Amino acid sequence: MTDSPHLETTPDDATGARSWRDLPAVQQPEWPDSQALRDVIAELESYPPLVFAGECDQLTERLAAVARGEAFLLQGGDCAEAFDGVSADHIRNKLKTMLQMSAVLTYAGSVPVVKVGRIAGQYSKPRSKATETRDGVTLPVYRGDSVNGFAFTPESRRPDPRRLARMYHASASTLNLVRAFTTGGYADLRQVHAWNRDFVRSSPSGQRYEALAREIDRAMNFMNACGVDPEEFRTVEFFSSHEGLILDYESALTRVDSRTGELYDVSGHMIWIGERTRQLDHAHIEFASRIRNPIGVKLGPTSTAEDALQLIDRLDPERTPGRLTFITRMGADKVRDKLPTLIEKVSAQGAQVVWICDPMHGNTFEAASGHKTRRFDDVLDEVKGFFEVHKGLGTHPGGIHVELTGDDVTECVGGGDEIFVDDLHQRYETACDPRLNRSQSLDLAFLVAEMYRDQ
């Protein structure tokens, strides 16, 4: 057994897996029951990996192709997954939306697409305030299903470490279904029409997609006629990712890979560090520096080139292409000002990072109705700015990172099938940030494909 290529073992302290514990960690829950936390950590340490180290390496390789300008990264999914969202319908709808976006980008943008879900682990949320007040009652803020409940009651908002075990199980069942869909024929490119069947008549983006699907069909018939094996289209590679926020959980799922002796966080393929937890001398960056998974770091408008360079030194000292992805989230009004210096200084230093654009988190505002929302036009404008900056510098716009769902929610305003501020209440279902619905996601994919082609 010990020479199995995929045998992962629990690390001891000598590996540095727990070095983060000596450093300050922000955005961590205040668990009221520390024995229950220790018990759940021990339980998680005994569980099998959710992903294999070799799969993480494969994603690093795919991201290296993005860094070289040979592929495009599509990273998307919920702001916050919820335990009650672990259903076949929800998971299939999300996956279907990502597959449709990917078909659009691959065909209309003429670029291979690396597909990474914010899925199977995206249960923990950093928040701007520790508490929430409603009608004079103040309670701890909702920090994601891994920590506490969304319902506004003292019992539900009390952090419960048992939820970390539920996160593991929810991630496992989600990933199981995703693996079944992506390898079992559902994601077969010959299904391009089937993914759209429930959608085509009702929406302009659905109709536009249908026209593209017909072209893909023709192209596949042509390839068939040329002798390409249709089985080539049967499976797709789809990777999982989430914000590595709750370090007790991430570290309990960190294992030593027997092939290499290196540490991997086997809770997901790619782990990113959020805008609020990327302090260079804090625990999250220390943790991320120890694991070999591909790492993302969010960079907001206050990020300096010096921050970016130091992050590279900490997280990618060997300058491995694909290891580090910078997910910029500047805001539509700032991206054209802030991004060029970062890219210039990083490029001058010779690091091959992946640059992708999160056009969501710099463009959030509160509507008069009290709903947190985003304008589709701002989202689009930030992506446009991102492409303009890269074009100006001759660098590669590596991808997009979006909050989306496959359901027809009304959380972001605008889009081809326009949602107005007054519509927001109709299907506002997110537990945290507003997501693009399926139609808005497809609109975005078409527009991004055009930008990519024009690049």
Ligand SMILES: O=C[C@H](O)[C@H](O)COP(=O)(O)O
């Ligand atoms: O997903 C993101 C963050 O949790 C979110 O943007 C912070 O939101 P808040 O200001 O509502 O806490």
Ligand SMILES: C=C(OP(=O)(O)O)C(=O)O
């Ligand atoms: C919290 C998030 O983003 P950021 O860290 O960029 O604010 C998020 O991606 O949901």
Ligand SMILES: [Mn+2]
């Ligand atoms: Mn979010």
